[in-house]
Amino acid sequence: MSLSLSFTHPILSRHVYSAVFPPPRFLFLSPHIPTTSRFPILYRGPQRATALSATAATASIFRDTAASASVFAGAYALVFTFDILTQKELIQQNLSRKLVHILSGLLFAISWPIFSNADEARYFASLVPLINCLRLVVHGLSLSDDQSLIKSVTREGNPKELLRGPLYYVAMLMLCALVFWRESPVGVICLANMCGGDGVADIIGRKYGSSKIPYNQSKSWVGSISMFVSGFIISIGMLYYYSALGYLQLDWGYTMHRVALISLVATVVESLPITMLIDDNISVPLASMLAAYLTFGH
Ligand SMILES: Nc1ccn([C@@H]2O[C@H](COP(=O)(O)OP(=O)(O)OP(=O)(O)O)[C@@H](O)[C@H]2O)c(=O)n1
Numbered sequence: 001m002s003l004s005l006s007f008t009h010p011i012l013s014r015h016v017y018s019a020v021f022p023p024p025r026f027l028f029l030s031p032h033i034p035t036t037s038r039f040p041i042l043y044r045g046p047q048r049a050t051a052l053s054a055t056a057a058t059a060s061i062f063r064d065t066a067a068s069a070s071v072f073a074g075a076y077a078l079v080f081t082f083d084i085l086t087q088k089e090l091i092q093q094n095l096s097r098k099l100v101h102i103l104s105g106l107l108f109a110i111s112w113p114i115f116s117n118a119d120e121a122r123y124f125a126s127l128v129p130l131i132n133c134l135r136l137v138v139h140g141l142s143l144s145d146d147q148s149l150i151k152s153v154t155r156e157g158n159p160k161e162l163l164r165g166p167l168y169y170v171a172m173l174m175l176c177a178l179v180f181w182r183e184s185p186v187g188v189i190c191l192a193n194m195c196g197g198d199g200v201a202d203i204i205g206r207k208y209g210s211s212k213i214p215y216n217q218s219k220s221w222v223g224s225i226s227m228f229v230s231g232f233i234i235s236i237g238m239l240y241y242y243s244a245l246g247y248l249q250l251d252w253g254y255t256m257h258r259v260a261l262i263s264l265v266a267t268v269v270e271s272l273p274i275t276m277l278i279d280d281n282i283s284v285p286l287a288s289m290l291a292a293y294l295t296f297g298h
């Protein structure tokens with residue numbers, strides 16, 4: 001049973017506010033009670049407060065620490081695996097990079113339920129992309145050498161590449177975890193389109209994309225269509241995953257239409273000839289985030 005007394009912050013939206021000022025740790029919010037009351041709870045006396053025991057608080061800290069370590073190890077293993085596959089010439093570097101692009105973000109989003117139900121769990125989860133951001137900066141500036149990382153996530157093996165696409169990509173993972181987390185469809189839909197949709201567009205487009213888009217000769221119809229279809233399917237899959245775990249309650253008829261619209265917006269933005277101005281790993285997730293926020297409202 002949890003207390004649901006809260007007040008609406010007069011200025012900040014609940015996502016921004018709760019991402020910056022998480023409610024006190026001793027509150028226990030069951031996973032199946034919508035965490036709409038994310039603002040500091042107004043106590044009117046101990047009899048109204050549902051306090052989490054120190055033991056449970058300690059347990060959630062241990063759980064979240066272990067979850068962060070596991071996800072970080074998974075990230076390291078993923079990059080290392082694709083480095084080995086590339087070194088053994090079992091897959092091309094371009095394909096390796098795109099598969100890391102597709103799998104990293106989707107597996108990160110899939111991992112969120114292993115964290116506890118404490119409101120600070122999102123911060124533990126965000127440590128993984130944060131550390132990877134630092135890793136990309138250190139190696140991108142050649143302060144240290146990690147050929148496994150460089151070969152797995154760069155186009156031509158130039159360490160400076162780590163400071164662009166990959167860095168923006170990981171920053172977006174952190175943003176989705178911090179601001180949207182598990183109880184909003186926006187974050188997972190954003191990652192489905194940035195990781196799944198954009199990644200599949202590249203793989204399919206490079207191989208079969210002979211018919212180019214009139215306004216952008218470096219993108220093709222088949223690439224964009226595959227982005228739309230894969231972004232839609234992966235978004236629905238992620239939403240089903242989170243609704244099956246009890247984090248989301250969705251009207252699927254309405255949801256299908258909204259997700260199709262969001263994937264269309266992401267696909268159109270990705271097809272635009274603006275890569276020189278803004279990287280796809282910024283434009284696609286931000287467009288998806290905005291479209292999802294406006295259609296789902298949270
Ligand atoms: N809608 C699309 C998207 C990509 N492609 C194909 O995939 C290649 C790479 O696409 P792009 O999104 O530019 O990938 P990169 O920017 O190299 O990779 P990343 O987004 O990970 O930085 C393009 O040159 C094109 O051959 C395509 O045909 N149609």
Ligand SMILES: C/C(=C\CO)CCC[C@H](C)CCC[C@H](C)CCCC(C)C
Pocket residue numbers: 071072074075078079097098100101103104105107108111128129132152153154165166169170173281
């Ligand atoms: C090549 C990439 C982007 C360019 O378009 C992807 C870069 C991936 C990072 C190097 C690693 C990111 C790891 C995630 C933060 C966590 C993944 C965890 C999961 C369990 C594998």
